[in-house]
Amino acid sequence: MTRTLSEKVHTGSAAAILDALAASPGEPVSGGELSRRLGLSRAAVWKRVALLKEAGFPIVSMRSHGYLLTGAEGVIVPSRIEALLKGKVIGGKIICLAETGSTNVDAARHAEEGAPEGTVVIADSQTAGKGRLGRRWESPPGRNLYCSVIIRPFIPPQKAPHLTFLSSLAICDAASDLLGLDLSLKWPNDVLAGGKKCAGLLNEMSAESDRIRYVILGIGVNLNMSTTDFPPDLRYPATSLSIESGRTIDRTLFAARLLDCLDRWYDRYRAQGFEPVRTAWMKRSWTVGKRVRVSHDGERGVTGVATGIDEMGALLVETSPGRIERILAGDVTISGGDA
């Protein structure tokens, strides 16, 4: 397996140094201390700190005081996530990167190379973050959570749409548990806070006719974005959990809780199938009961009242009294006030 710079710093002693610095927020840790604790020479410590800096971690070398991780509370620390996790499958292996092109691309590469189910790739920033339908997902550093989870569910590929609902419910649960926020869900894969988009999901799949090889659950959650952080030309009204809750969010804590919630939903799905997922989604649905217009490139739009989702995760739209259309994919907009 070829390792990027960012991956190198997250294996072995560079990762241990990062953990030690993160465990000492606002207080520098001396090179001597690191060297003693990790059984490394001073030169080896220095070399690994240089690697971490090169990978983008904000480490300041303070003459005669040692090394300080600036904004340590904001850095996502894998060993802290691992210590917090209670789940069995999701998060069995966590790879944290300072910067990458796209965590989905990284995770797919790991999956192709045989990474086990539950492997997670997290990045502080993405230079080519992906949204649905080839769109871009804004991924500035120091603010949000960008992560991709490898799963290998034993279901036929037609059921893959189920999996998006697991991610969105996990985000709702984590935001409710940690911040007391009540999020709602817009079909197929948007998560809304106060009616504005605060998270996006992009699943990618490799499958044969009747079995899934792997699915990458791509999850982007706006955590500490401020209103001025958003680009002015966004296609939709956007917000962050920090704006909605008025609190600065500990990204490591949120990441761990999210992965735990996802583990719970994945476990439930495997044991009981889609029905409990569908029921939970319906309760949080922003879409159901509204008059909507669903458009999809290349197909004519459908207008009507959204009545729910079916057992495959398709949106049900009543286009005229008694006539229900099943929508497999598309963009939903409110077409004329609440129904």
Place this chain on the structure above:
Amino acid sequence: MTRTLSEKVHTGSAAAILDALAASPGEPVSGGELSRRLGLSRAAVWKRVALLKEAGFPIVSMRSHGYLLTGAEGVIVPSRIEALLKGKVIGGKIICLAETGSTNVDAARHAEEGAPEGTVVIADSQTAGKGRLGRRWESPPGRNLYCSVIIRPFIPPQKAPHLTFLSSLAICDAASDLLGLDLSLKWPNDVLAGGKKCAGLLNEMSAESDRIRYVILGIGVNLNMSTTDFPPDLRYPATSLSIESGRTIDRTLFAARLLDCLDRWYDRYRAQGFEPVRTAWMKRSWTVGKRVRVSHDGERGVTGVATGIDEMGALLVETSPGRIERILAGDVTISGGDA
């Protein structure tokens, strides 16, 4: 793009030499003739012939007569396929290999590297031919057709099962046109001649939540296998189109006709959707009307009378009077004579 030995011989002048030899069945072509026709030195001709031999093509060097492609009528020649093709999309680029691991793996690699829709990989033999559910597909040289077609349909991934039916209908049409054989289709993706399996299909997909990146249509057709060619431990009764028709089949001709038929079905599907495909499949169905048992690893089996396929390609099984179950994936066996 990294090219295998087999791919090298199918680009440029090695391919031209193969074509020239194939165009002269039973008659050697002199090195001087090849050299003059292709504007190459005698040494360059010799070098390319050596490359072709190394790639597995049965070329004999006859002292003072030149080069003879033995069994030329049996070699699949890409330029002959291209000359025969009438279709617009499928077969726009054809890569013929003497031997490869799996044409599906090759095609997926080409697709990842941006190969256009309609690109086809054909191999004379496969060392790791793939069947459904991780099974092996017997792929001896000189006998059959193993090909993989890259398509990039503009449909949501849930509709991918539709595409298997296009391949199976194309095989039926080609066998009917060229050999007068009346094949039948077993859900989900077997093609039967006289009730025995004569072809197998394995589609592979790379997709995002609501768009397909590409699908590889993997097609294996038993053409000139004789009864003694089949391994004794096959899971199912197998046959070949040659056994069924009593004729030796020109593999190049069959490949070209198959790709043309596939092009026609793909074109019809894009223009009119699944309904005409579903109707044609139902007419050829071996499954519909029979009492079947459908098993799928990890899920309990379903028994009942197969009544058809629905608009997603799922098998409909009447398990008790008036109660229909939709089956997305599984293996079908006849459970107790015709219903």
